[in-house]
Amino acid sequence: MKFPGHILLKTIGACAALALGALAHAGAGDDYPRQPVQLVVGYGAGGGTDMCFRALAMTASKELGQSMVVENKPGAGSSLSVAYLTRQAPDGYSIAALSTGAVLNQFLNKSITYDVQKDIQPIAMVAQYQVGLLVRQDAPWKSLEDVIRAAKAKPKSVAYSTAGVGTPQHLTMVRLGEAVSADWVHAPYKSGPEAITALLRGDVDVMAQTAEWVPYVRDNRLRLLSVFTEKRIAAFPDAPTLVEAGYTLVAPSILGVIGPKGMDPKVVKKIDLAFKRAIDTEQFRNCADQFGLKTDYKNAEEFTAYIKNTVDEWSPLIRSFAAD
Template identity: 35%
Template sequence: MHQKKAPTLRLRLAAPRGGIFCLEAARRQKMTRRTCLGLALTATLCAALPLPALAQDKFPTKPITLIVPFPAGGSTDRHLRAIAEDASKHLGQNVIVENRPGAGGTLGPANMAKSAKPDGYTVSLFPLGMLRMPYMMKTDWDPIKDFTYIVGLSGYTFGFTVRSDSPFKTFNDYIDAARAKPNTIDYGSTGVGSSPHLLMEEIAINAKVKLNHVPFKGNADLQQALLGGHIMAQSDATGWDQFVDSGKMRLLVTFGEKRTKRWPEVPTAEELGYGVVSSSPYGLAGPKGMDPKVVQILHDAFKQALFSPRSMEVMQQLNQEPAYRNSKDYQEWAQATYAKDKQLIEHLGLMAK
C-alpha cells in the first residue's frame, strides 16, 4: 500500500501592524497536531506583546516642542532657536520653539511639568529662577522632583543699560541718584524672582539704597519700555547688545566675574565694589518620569547643537560661553543650587510668609 502524502497545513496568524504569518508545514515530512498548536500559540503570544522597545529605538517619530519661557526676540530666544534648528538635524524631526512667557520665566516650565506627557516630545528651557521661585511664593510644583534634567547649555552675561540720552553716565551716577531720592529711581527686569531682578535687589542692599522694580514678561517688552522712555533703566541679559552697539542704549555695568571681551571698557559690579557676580546658568528639562533612553537621545542631539557653528556664533554675539553639563551633572547642580539659593532669598528678605 502506498503511504498517503501528508497534507499541506497553513496557519494564518494575526501579527503586529496587521501583518500575516503564513506557516507551511513541510511538504515532505509530517507535522503533528501538538507541533502545530505550539507554533500557533507562540505566534499568538508574539503578536500580543507590546513594542515599547521598538518605539524607543525609533524616537522621535514626530516634531518636538521646545518651550522658551520668554518672548520672541530676546537673547534667550535667539540662542534657543539656533540650538533648535541644529538639534532638528540630529534628531531627524523638527524642534519647534514655542514662546510661553510669564512669571519671570517660570510659567512655561511649570505648566509643562504639570500637563505634558513624559514622552520626550515636550521639553523646556529651565532658567535659574525655577530654583528660587518656590522660596518666594507658594507653588504647586517642585523644581527638583517634578522635572527630568536633560542637559546644561549656557549662562548669561547680565548688564545694566539706560537710554543714550539718559542723565546717568555711569552706574555710580544711577546709584547716587537713588541715594539722593529714595524710591523715585526705577529699573525694569524680566520678572519678579528672575536673576536680573535679584542681583539688583542685592546691589540695593549692599549700596543701602531703595529702587523701584518694574517687572516685565521678557526681554523684548523690557527693551521697548526702556526705548520708549517708560522706565529709566533695565537689568537684563545681553538682548540689549544690538541697541548698545547702535548707540540707542548706554551700557553702565556688567555682572560677570570679569569685563566682557565685547565691551571691555565697561566695568563690572564687583570691580565697582558692589559685591555682586551673576551668570545664571540654564539648560533643558522635561517632565518627571522620562525614559532614560529618550533622555540620552535628546541630550546627545542638544549637546551637538550647543557646539554647532550657529550656536557658537549667537553666543559670541551675546557674549556667552557654553556651560555644558550632562544629565546627571545638571541634576546634581540643580539640587545643590536649590539648597544654596535659599540663603540668598532669605538675605534679600524675599522669603514667602
C-alpha cells in the first residue's frame, strides 16, 4: 500500500520529533548538572540543620561537579521553604532540606497548601534529629518530674522554647502536657539558636529542642533532663528517655533532601548518590557530633516510605490537636 508523499513526510516528521524529544529528555538526566544547584534550608543560618547541610553540600558539590548554593528560608517550622520548593521547576536545580516539621505542619496549619506525599520528590534521607528537654544550669529543676510538678502546681507558669510551631519537639510537648495534665506555655522561635538564646537569657524556663544544644550541655551552661528518642543518646547516657519515665512518647524525626514533584529519575539518583557519599565524610561526621544528629541514610524509595509511615502515625494526633 502506498501513501501520498505529503502524508509520508508528515509521518516521518512526527516520528523524528518524538525521537528527538525522547533523546532530549534522556540527555537532560545524563548531562545533569550543567549549572549550580540551589539547596534551600528552612531554618536560620548557624543552626544545626544549616551547618550540617552546608557540610553535606561541600561534598555533594564535588560529586556532582557543580557548586551547590545554600539559601536559608526560615519560618513555619521549615514549611515556608518546602512551599517555595514546590513552585520551582522539577529540573534538579532547586532542591531543599526536609525536616519533620515541614512534613507534619501541613496537618496543623491550614495556610499550608502543599501535600508532602503528592507535591515533592524524596531524594535521600541523611539523618535523624535527637530532641531533648533542657534547663539552665542554675535552674532548681533536676529532672523531668520536677518540671512537670512545677507546671501542674501553677498552670501557665512554665514557658518552654522550641524552633517553631509544628516541630516534633512542640508536638511532643503538647502530648506530654496532655498525658500529665500540665498546662505549660509554648514560646516558638524561628530557629534552634534563637530558642537556645531565649533559654540562656531567661526569657523561658525550659527548652524542648533538637540537639543543637550539645555544646551548651558540654560546657555546663545547660542541663539535659530528658530525651525524646527511642533510646538514650550515646553521648549523654545519664539523660533518660520519655519512655523510661513512663510516657509512650518518641518524637518523630526526619532530615533529608527533596525536590519538586516530576523530577527525572536519573537526576534523583545522581543527587541521591552525591548525598550518600557526603554523609560518609569527616566534615559531616564532625557536624553531626557537634549538633547531636544521628546519621540515617535512606535512598529515594526508602525515604518515600519513611515519610508515609511518619504521616500515618502522627497525622491523626496532629489533626486532633489542631481541632482543639
